[in-house]
Amino acid sequence: MAMDQGLDAFKNESVENVVDASKKVKVGIIGCGWIADSHIKQYLQMEDVEIVAGADLVPGKAEKFFKDHGVEGVRCYPSHKEMIDNETLDAVSICTYNCQHAEPTIYALEHGVNVMLEKPFTVTLDEAVAVMKAEKKSGKILTIGFQPRMSENMQMIKRIVESGELGEIYYLQAGGGRRRGIPTPFGTTFIEKETGGIGAVGDIGSYSLDMLLNAVGYPKPLTVTGYTSNFFGTDPKYYSAHPEYAEKFGVDDFAAAFVRLEGGIILDFRISWAMHMDTCGDALILGTKGGLRIPSTDCWNGEFDTPLKVYRNVGDKVPMCYEVPMIPAKTSFFYQKIRSFLDEVKKPAGEGKPTVPSSQILYNQAIIDGIVKSAELGREIEIEIPEI
Numbered sequence: 586m587a588m589d590q591g592l593d594a595f596k597n598e599s600v601e602n603v604v605d606a607s608k609k610v611k612v613g614i615i616g617c618g619w620i621a622d623s624h625i626k627q628y629l630q631m632e633d634v635e636i637v638a639g640a641d642l643v644p645g646k647a648e649k650f651f652k653d654h655g656v657e658g659v660r661c662y663p664s665h666k667e668m669i670d671n672e673t674l675d676a677v678s679i680c681t682y683n684c685q686h687a688e689p690t691i692y693a694l695e696h697g698v699n700v701m702l703e704k705p706f707t708v709t710l711d712e713a714v715a716v717m718k719a720e721k722k723s724g725k726i727l728t729i730g731f732q733p734r735m736s737e738n739m740q741m742i743k744r745i746v747e748s749g750e751l752g753e754i755y756y757l758q759a760g761g762g763r764r765r766g767i768p769t770p771f772g773t774t775f776i777e778k779e780t781g782g783i784g785a786v787g788d789i790g791s792y793s794l795d796m797l798l799n800a801v802g803y804p805k806p807l808t809v810t811g812y813t814s815n816f817f818g819t820d821p822k823y824y825s826a827h828p829e830y831a832e833k834f835g836v837d838d839f840a841a842a843f844v845r846l847e848g849g850i851i852l853d854f855r856i857s858w859a860m861h862m863d864t865c866g867d868a869l870i871l872g873t874k875g876g877l878r879i880p881s882t883d884c885w886n887g888e889f890d891t892p893l894k895v896y897r898n899v900g901d902k903v904p905m906c907y908e909v910p911m912i913p914a915k916t917s918f919f920y921q922k923i924r925s926f927l928d929e930v931k932k933p934a935g936e937g938k939p940t941v942p943s944s945q946i947l948y949n950q951a952i953i954d955g956i957v958k959s960a961e962l963g964r965e966i967e968i969e970i971p972e973i
């Protein structure tokens with residue numbers, strides 16, 4: 586799907602709504618930009634949701650956002666702080682750019698509000714640790730917005746690994762990536778250092794890491810040798826309509842890394858927003874009894890579109906390969922990601938669990954952070970994760 590088609594591809598999906606509407610969840614939206622559009626479209630389909638407040642740093646943006654979506658009576662604020670200070674909320678969607686993930690999330694958790702935080706978790710490992718300390722203290726739910734987790738085909742990857750069909754896993758290869766897909770359809774918040782903080786490595790790299798690491802139980806990362814570059818983003822010729830974006834580009838548009846994980850697993854990683862290649866290839870999982878080929882995927886829309894392939898031997902020696910039949914999606918993954926969060930929020934205090942827990946994504950963030958630091962230093966580094 587072309588980037589400039591944006592999230593419109595998901596706007597006409599209708600869903601079966603079987604919820605207990607007698608208890609309404611009071612929701613606020615922080616950051617009223619591109620992805621907030623997807624969040625509000627899902628909330629508006631849910632009978633047990635009352636959208637009571639919204640915030641955006643840009644004056645008038647929140648007001649226009651709710652008006653455009655035909656939602657009346659929503660109180661709008663100039664930042665997450667004013668909103669949380671003045672409202673009684675059950676949950677917030679945090680849809681701010683990467684450099685504003687940690688602060689509003691900590692503030693919401695400290696004020697007893699459950700959080701659906703967009704990916705990537707944060708920009709740095711230190712921020713992720715600070716968020717998790719606030720989460721632990723609050724006892725509230727924090728879930729990270731990786732919608733591919735909702736795909737049954739994606740879930741199949743983990744099920745195959747857990748079935749033992751592949752034996753002991755020793756090697757993971759990340760694939761995917763874009764030939765020409767620096768995300769600037771609605772502005773420059775992804776590409777500026779002050780707002781995006783990190784580029785392809787965090788934006789789509791976090792999906793790619795989540796797909797593989799979740800499948801193998803999120804082993805702790807130990808060391809990383811990382812590389813990042815920005816040859817395309819900083820070239821005015823890349824941008825047909827906005828050559829001035831090259832001046833603003835302050836993040837990576839390509840990253841590669843060699844990561845050692847606990848349990849003797851090697852992760853061979855690469856990701857791209859832009860390169861002279863159609864894809865970095867399929868993702869691979871190699872085990873002592875079998876291998877799994879996951880078709881090259883951009884991940885953000887949640888899926889791959891050709892079947893998984895399992896490679897095994899028949900008996901000791903005869904190589905064979907079979908395809909895993911694909912399962913058609915019943916509802917939008919964007920809907921399911923919000924719905925699964927709210928279902929947990931509605932449970933009695935202390936019983937709700939995050940669908941995508943920070944305890945897993947901490948390791949995802951540690952790898953991203955390690956790639957950035959190792960690339961800056963030009964050498965391998967040990968990944969040190971502080972106590973939480």
Ligand SMILES: NC(=O)c1ccc[n+]([C@@H]2O[C@H](COP(=O)([O-])OP(=O)(O)OC[C@H]3O[C@@H](n4cnc5c(N)ncnc54)[C@H](O)[C@@H]3O)[C@@H](O)[C@H]2O)c1
Nearest residue numbers: 616618619620640641642664665681682683685703704774
């Ligand atoms: N899950 C997905 O498929 C998906 C898709 C796109 C973007 N994202 C993620 O969503 C996040 C936002 O991306 P986007 O494209 O919507 O960005 P955007 O720039 O379009 O919107 C972000 C908005 O947040 C506002 N904001 C920032 N800090 C704020 C604060 N403290 N209080 C209130 N408002 C604040 C900004 O003014 C801006 O309007 C990014 O982290 C991105 O990685 C996820």
